[in-house]
Amino acid sequence: MTPLPLQSEPTAPPEPAAGDGRRVVQARDLTLTFQTADGPVYALSNIDLDIEQGDFVSFIGPSGCGKTTLLRAIADLExxxxxxxxxxxxxxxxxRLNRDYGYVFQAPALYPWRSIERNVTLPLEIMGVPRAERRERARTYLDLVNLAGFEKKFPWQLSGGMQQRASIARALCFDPALLLMDEPFGALDEIVRDHLNEQLLQLWSKTGKTVVFVxxxxxxxxFLSTKIVVMSPRPGRIIDVIPTDFPRDRNLDMRETPAFLEVAHRVREGLRAGHSYDD
Amino acid sequence: MRRGLDLWMLAAALLAAGALGFPLSAGDLPLSWFDVPAAAVYVALFAALCAWLAGGRAQGLVLGAILSVAAVLGVAVALHLLYDAGAGGQARLGFWLFVFAIWAAVWRGIAAIGSFRSLNRGRQRGVDLLVPLAFGLWLVFLWEAVTVGFGVPQVLLPTPSMIAARFAGSLDILAADFNQTFVKAVISGYIMGCGSGFLVSILVDRVPFLKRGLLPLGNLVSALPIVGIAPIMVMWFGFDWQSKAAVVVIMTFFPMLVNTVSGLAAAGALERELMRSYGAGYWQTLFKLRLPAAMPFIFNALKINSTLALIGAIVAEFFGTPIVGMGFRISTEVGRMNVDMVWAEIVMAALAGSAFYGAMALCERGVTFWHPSYRQRH
Incomplete structure (x- = not known):
């Protein structure tokens, strides 16, 4: 077993990132507290985090660890x-006002009164993109998520996986450099999920976007990440940042390799260590 | 094909056969089946047909069609007995048992038609329309049979045939009343009431303190009794349709306000955050998300108001009106004991109200086709 360089001090800054790109997200000593009737809830505490351009960063942790809250804070939703x-x-x-990021929610959140095409072009409509270009972009991005031919369908006529792909096309269509994804495949079965993971990786390497993935x-x-941020609840904090050095074009078979299992093991150890805080 | 004894058909057969054993009417010139041999033969044939069908020999639309023909002929025979043979006024058990026999057959026939299932949507919709139509026609016949058979005084309840005759004979008066009450008062009041309710709800939504200040006040207005409001509106706006439109505005305003306000809150949290993530402004969010999401609520109000508006306008006409209008006609003709004219106005009000409601429901289906309650039919 490899000894794990766990950061026992949650306040310690993370190791400097290896990437040489521009810094897309930078958090320093970030705290977020919800005031509730039962007293304050410390959702995030002393978060230090850097995300470089082109990174694929995953936030992982048990429920209540603040991973979604951190993503929402980046999106100015908290x-x-x-x-x-x-x-x-x-x-x-x-x-947010610059439309610097596209956000993919846990649920597709497609508007049922709009066709798939008009759902995808919704952000473009709000940004005032002309109609002809909107249709062109919808075609491009629906093609990218393998939904060509479904432009005129309505969301409720599509399967859950297709709906979520449409919502990814919607997040991509105005070409934001940063893609924020909150458990986008959480509600899907494992087969669909594997398939969409592969598609997401292809998309990521094709577009070179920065992805933050809960x-x-x-x-x-x-499987997906270049950097895994392991989080722990009460208070929500980062307990480990694990870089992975797998090549960009990965396939599902990679999940059987020792290198993959080693990283997975380190993530699991991190989660376990975080959990023991409670006991 | 389902086998087994069809209890409804068995009942129809037994009732029809039993009817032959009893007199048709009492009175000075009592009537028995021997006096009307053709009718007696039909009743016997009807009983035989029902007995045959009780074995489950026909199902679905075929059974429905056979029973429709048999019932229509039966209704014709019954009406003949009432009017031409003179059973009216004093009908006895023989007649009523026959009516019950047709009733059982109609019941079974409607059930047979109602169980029709087709993947062809047009055909299914056509058959689905037959069921309420057949049931309605049957109720009209029953009304006719009871009023004529028992000789109910027409002041209490006129027969449908008298109402129909009066309706056909007074088309010009009815048209003038319709124009005065429905076209002028109801439509204009409805548009103003629903329109202002909608606009105020947007205002209430935009200005938070109004929600606490204006909604309770609106609630108060909606609780005002229409019979109190109407005379005041007549004093304010005169005898003509304007005062009735004002009553309609007051009646329709609040349902629209409340429904739209709750409709505007109906959009989900994710859908709103999506708009927020695009940096969308208030009006963009309103037009692209919140109003479409509110449409089922808005149409709910439009449908409720379509019937409320007509009731409001008719009642308001009881409190002063020029000598035309549906409410005016009802109040004066009741005084003159012309109850058939009152019923003709009621029929017209029912037709206009249902058509108005139906038009709104059709619009709703077109606009909120995406709503789960309509989706399956796509």
Whole structure:
């Protein structure tokens, strides 16, 4: 067994990232507390995190560890209680108004009164892109997620996996440099999930986007990521940041290799160590 | 084909056969089946047919068709007995047992038609329409049979045939009343009431304190009794249709306001956050997400209001009106004991109200085709 360089001090800054690209997300001493009737809930505590351009970063941890909250904070869907956070060099609020990121939710959140094509072009409509270009982009991105030919269908006429792919096309169609994905495949069965994971990887290497991906599946995180952020609950904090050095074009067979299993093991150890905090 | 004894058909056969054993009417000139041999032969044939069908020899649309023909002929025979043979006013057990026999056959026939299933949507819809139509026609016959058979005074309840005759004979009056009450008062009041309710709901949604301040006030207005409001509106807006439209506005405003306000809150959290993630403004979110999501609620209000508006306008006309209008006609003709004219107005109000409601329901189906309650039919 490999000794694990676990960071026992949650406040310690993470190792400097190996990437040489621009810093897309930078969090310093980030704190987020929800005020509830039962007293404050410490959703995030002392988070330090750097995400470089072109990274595929996964947040993994048990429920309640704040992984979704951290993603939502990056998207300016939650307000910070303390610390600093920059997205593309500006505040999350400004980044949201700049339309710097595409967000994929746990559920497809397609509008049932719009056809698949018009769901995909919804952000373009809001941004004032002309109609002809909207249709062109819808075709391009629906093609990219293998949904060509389903433009005129309505969301409820498609399977769950197809709906989620349409929502990914919607997040991509205005070409944001950053893609934020909150357990996008959590509700799908494993076969569909494997398939979509492969497609997502292809998409990532084709487009060179930065992806931040929330999951609670260890194999999914290891398979997809260049960097795995292991989180732990109460208070939500980062307990390990694990870089992976697999090549960009991966396939599902990779999951049987010793290198893969070693990383998966380290993630599992990290999760276990985080959990023992509670006991 | 399902085998086994068909209890409804058996009942129809026994009732028809039993009917032959009893007199048709009492009174000065009592009537028995021997006086009307052709009718007696038909009743016997009807009983035989039902007995044959009780063995389950026909199902579905075939059974429905056979029973429709038999029932229509039976209704014709019954009407002949009432009017031409003179059983009206004093009908006895022989007649009523025959009516019950047709009833059983109609019941079974409607059930047979109602169980029809087709993958062809047009055909299915056509057959689905037959069921309420057949049932409605049967109720009209039953009404006719009871009023004529028992000799109910027409002031209490006129027969459908009298109402129909009065309706056909007073088309010009009815058209004038319809124009006054429905076209002028109801339509204009409906558009103003629903329109202002909608606009105010947007305002309420935009300005949070209004939700706490205006909604309870609106609730108060909606609780005002229409019989109190109507005379005041007549004083304010005069005798003509404007005062009735005002009553309709008051009646329709609040359902629209409340439904739209809750409709605007109907969009899901994820859908809103999606808009937020695009940096969409208030109006973009309103038009692209919240109003479409509110449409089922808005149509709910439009449907409720379509019937409320007609009731409001008719009742309001009881409190002062020029000498035309559906409410005016009803109140004066009741005073003159012309109950058949009252019923003719009621029939017209029912037809207009249902058509209005139906039009709204059709629009709803077109606009909210995506809603789970309509989806399966696509």
């Amino acid at each position: 307000h910070l209680s303390g610390g600093t956070l920059t997205v593309n060099g500006v505040s999350p609020h400004q980044a 999951t609670h599946s260890i194999p999914e995180a290891v």
